[in-house]
Amino acid sequence: MLDGFVPFPEEFATRYKQKGYWIDKTLGEEFDDFAIKYADRIALACNGEYCTFREMAERVYRLALHFIELGLRPYDRMILQLPNELEFVYVYFAAVKIGVIPIMSLPVHRDAEISFFAQFTKAKAHVIPSRFKDFSHQAMSHEIRKKSPALTLTFVSGDNVDPAFISITALLNDRIEERIPVAALSSYRPDPMEPGVFQLSGGTTGVPKIIPRTHNDYALMFKRASEIIRLTKDSVFGIAIPVNHNFALTSPGLQGALYCGVKVVLIPSPRTDVVFESIERERITIMPTPPALLLRWMEAPELSRYDLSSLDAVLAGGARLNPEAAKRIKPILGCNYHQNLGMSEGMLFWTERDDPEDLLINTQGAPMFEDDEVRLVDENDREVPYGQPGELLVRGPTTIRGYYNSPEYNKKAFTPDGFYRTGDVACMYKGRYLSVEGRIKDTINRGGEKISAEEVENHILSHPKVENCAYVAMPDRILGEKGCAFVLAKAGQDLTLDELCRFLKDERNISAYKLPERLELVHSFPMTEVGKIDKKELRRIISEKLG
Ligand code: AMP
Numbered sequence: 001m002l003d004g005f006v007p008f009p010e011e012f013a014t015r016y017k018q019k020g021y022w023i024d025k026t027l028g029e030e031f032d033d034f035a036i037k038y039a040d041r042i043a044l045a046c047n048g049e050y051c052t053f054r055e056m057a058e059r060v061y062r063l064a065l066h067f068i069e070l071g072l073r074p075y076d077r078m079i080l081q082l083p084n085e086l087e088f089v090y091v092y093f094a095a096v097k098i099g100v101i102p103i104m105s106l107p108v109h110r111d112a113e114i115s116f117f118a119q120f121t122k123a124k125a126h127v128i129p130s131r132f133k134d135f136s137h138q139a140m141s142h143e144i145r146k147k148s149p150a151l152t153l154t155f156v157s158g159d160n161v162d163p164a165f166i167s168i169t170a171l172l173n174d175r176i177e178e179r180i181p182v183a184a185l186s187s188y189r190p191d192p193m194e195p196g197v198f199q200l201s202g203g204t205t206g207v208p209k210i211i212p213r214t215h216n217d218y219a220l221m222f223k224r225a226s227e228i229i230r231l232t233k234d235s236v237f238g239i240a241i242p243v244n245h246n247f248a249l250t251s252p253g254l255q256g257a258l259y260c261g262v263k264v265v266l267i268p269s270p271r272t273d274v275v276f277e278s279i280e281r282e283r284i285t286i287m288p289t290p291p292a293l294l295l296r297w298m299e300a301p302e303l304s305r306y307d308l309s310s311l312d313a314v315l316a317g318g319a320r321l322n323p324e325a326a327k328r329i330k331p332i333l334g335c336n337y338h339q340n341l342g343m344s345e346g347m348l349f350w351t352e353r354d355d356p357e358d359l360l361i362n363t364q365g366a367p368m369f370e371d372d373e374v375r376l377v378d379e380n381d382r383e384v385p386y387g388q389p390g391e392l393l394v395r396g397p398t399t400i401r402g403y404y405n406s407p408e409y410n411k412k413a414f415t416p417d418g419f420y421r422t423g424d425v426a427c428m429y430k431g432r433y434l435s436v437e438g439r440i441k442d443t444i445n446r447g448g449e450k451i452s453a454e455e456v457e458n459h460i461l462s463h464p465k466v467e468n469c470a471y472v473a474m475p476d477r478i479l480g481e482k483g484c485a486f487v488l489a490k491a492g493q494d495l496t497l498d499e500l501c502r503f504l505k506d507e508r509n510i511s512a513y514k515l516p517e518r519l520e521l522v523h524s525f526p527m528t529e530v531g532k533i534d535k536k537e538l539r540r541i542i543s544e545k546l547g
Contacts, residue, residue: 013193025216041233045282068188090172098188111144138162194215195213195404199344237284239288341364348368363430364436444482
């Protein structure tokens with residue numbers, strides 16, 4: 001078993017298998033099946049390029065053979081940082097086919113995050129675009145490799161590949177299957193009970209947490225989710241958010257769509273005009289989207305210039321959809337919607353299309369499986385009365401039992417009997433439906449992208465002019481929340497937002513989406529009774545200031 005992985009207890013694993021949730025197939029075997037079943041259908045579209053399931057499989061198997069030849073083996077870790085492009089799909093499935101575990105990082109991650117993933121997981125490979133949004137991932141990979149001895153392979157998509165690195169295009173052009181038969185891949189079959197993918201938690205701690213998703217539970221998730229949202233062979237699935245996210249990859253995402261033989265359109269940017277143009281051209285029927293994007297679409301002046309009549313449903317998740325916004329979806333976009341409350345740690349809740357309007361608008365849905373166990377508890381872990389708000393605890397056949405290699409943190413993040421403490425505060429609403437009312441975890445949810453307050457605070461504290469700080473969410477009409485830094489400067493020092501952000505970006509190398517968008521200089525902090533900075537009060541202060 002992979003060191004640092006917390007398996008499901010045997011009793012639960014047996015039950016999940018007996019009940020047919022887990023079928024002991026690897027993600028690679030699931031891929032083999034749909035690649036054969038839908039061979040002649042179009043699988044992928046991106047920037048006017050198309051490929052069938054058969055062509056996709058040929059490229060995936062070719063890359064997998066190259067990965068083996070280059071020394072990658074089952075359970076090796078690979079940091080996958082590609083944007084929404086065809087190569088992402090080839091690399092992802094090539095990795096899982098041979099049990100190499102992709103770490104689903106984002107193209108916008110920078111040295112601070114990637115170095116951590118590389119060192120913490122001892123990743124062997126890093127997969128990057130040659131350039132993305134004017135940033136050189138290749139220069140970054142060189143720097144990271146100097147600090148990360150296990151990282152010995154960098155794969156690059158696109159052109160102008162550094163001679164020290166390996167071009168994905170060159171691998172795809174080299175027909176290795178004429179030298180080594182594709183059947184050889186079957187000797188590298190991973191165990192479906194082991195992690196197939198490492199997702200990332202926005203987390204609440206100084207460093208991100210790694211979420212090990214097994215082949216069994218990940219496949220279960222995308223299959224059931226694809227039924228709930230009613231994917232059919234005539235659906236066309238559009239992905240404009242980073243495909244690396246759990247929401248876009250598995251809920252049901254890329255994998256669920258391909259499993260149903262559905263064409264997936266990878267949209268390279270979430271910009272409104274780019275998305276609308278893709279919907280019109282490819283006749284997209286269904287798309288995952290955080291509420292922030294949905295609001296932008298509904299308010300876009302160019303909306304009426306495009307034919308979006310193919311759109312059948314949008315999937316709203318990642319952050320709370322405001323009920324007023326929910327009511328506007330049908331009149332403005334002319335389509336249905338599903339709300340979902342999801343977490344990369346596993347459990348997924350959905351509203352269904354024919355749910356009564358009250359549930360559709362006011363809740364984030366019900367769990368997917370009978371064996372999904374949900375508890376709402378007070379601060380002493382006692383069940384709250386039905387309808388009252390409590391912290392959401394979850395356990396079930398898609399929910400992890402521990403973060404990778406984090407035994408101490410796992411004691412806090414999971415109950416002794418294995419429930420994951422989500423840090424979300426929710427109310428039970430008519431049967432098993434939930435409405436999310438808030439959270440107790442210390443994160444900022446910026447348009448669906450989670451930011452750990454502690455992680456950013458640690459970076460801010462390293463600024464030479466900073467005595468103390470607190471990073472909190474401030475309300476934003478479109479994104480829901482943005483980060484606001486409250487800073488106590490050292491005596492006689494002054495600090496501007498611009499100066500702080502330049503330091504965080506250039507010296508600390510953190511991703512741009514984590515940067516504060518407002519700075520409040522203070523002389524002291526409000527404190528709680530136990531002597532901690534009172535963040536609730538800071539959130540109230542900034543909300544009031546912003547009106
Ligand atoms: P992630 O693992 O990045 O998907 O983040 C999971 C977290 O996002 C959840 O624990 C919630 O805090 C938040 N979240 C996801 N979907 C929703 C939703 N529909 N409403 C409110 N919060 C949500």
